[in-house]
Amino acid sequence: MTTLSQLRKAALALPEVEEGTHFGMVAFSVRGKGFVSVSKDGQAQLHLPESEVEAAEAAHPSGERLVRMGKLIGFRVPLDDVNGKDLNALVRAAWYCRAPKRLAASLAAADRGAGTAGSDLPAGIGRPATQALLGAGLSTLAQVAARSEDELLALHGVGPKAVRILSEALAAEGLALR
Template sequence: MTTQAHLRKYALALPEVEEGTHFGMVSFAVKGKGFASVTKDGYVQLQLPPNEAEAALAAHAGGERIVRAGKVIGFRVPLADVNGKDLNALVRAAWFCRAPKRLAASLAAAEGAADDTGGDLPAGIGKPATRALLGAGVRTLEQVARYTERELLDLHGVGPKAVRVLAEELARQGKALRG
């Protein structure tokens, strides 16, 4: 069972996402285009292309198509009926469906680079932190050392655990974050 807090955390971890309301529902948008919302009766609604909406429907028996003007525009399912991993995949697909092509391509490239950074960033910081650092042009611990703890935490996707892991790895090398 997933919660609205889980949805919020995952949606806001995606690039340039803003939380707001749409017709009284909590909603998430990228560059002003809504991609996910939660109804008052606990359904998560996701903007998806027809083929992905059909795949989601096949995977989640409690779900429904969202149809407007005779066209399938998405999928909705009770939030409590979808596990966290599946919800993350659906939210991600909805984000990619609505994000500007340049932004979506940038995230896809960063994710590809996260698998092979070409640097010495420790895997223990996690993929969101790795993507955030790569997005800021940081590929090595030497480059990380040029940042303060606050500057790292200000990067969307870098949390206290990632900063701690980075600081520990820098200390092992006799280095430290900028004071």
């Protein structure tokens, strides 16, 4: 069982995601393209390609296909029927489906643990924190400095130790968290 706050955390941890509303529902978009919304009755509606919809149907029998004007556009499932890990995977798949190709490629590189050129993130923060930061589009200490401690801790994979190490590295550069 998951909640809207868990879905919000999963969606906002992805690069360039904005929260808004769509027909009165809480909705999340990447560069203006909606990828997930939540209806008032607690149904997550995810834009997914057909292959992902088939996998989601097999894993979540309480879900259903979303069809608009005869065309498959995604998958709908009650939040109560999805565990957190599965929800994160569905939200991420929906994001990949709607994100621009270059942005999706940069997140895929971060998922593989491949740093981007020019990244000066300290190695001591660990791989999960590095992946989380790169996945959020933060590849330099200057970009990290524009975030608050709470914003960094909200990223899945970034913990107090990583924030402490980042704060020390920022201080060495004459920078600080927002």
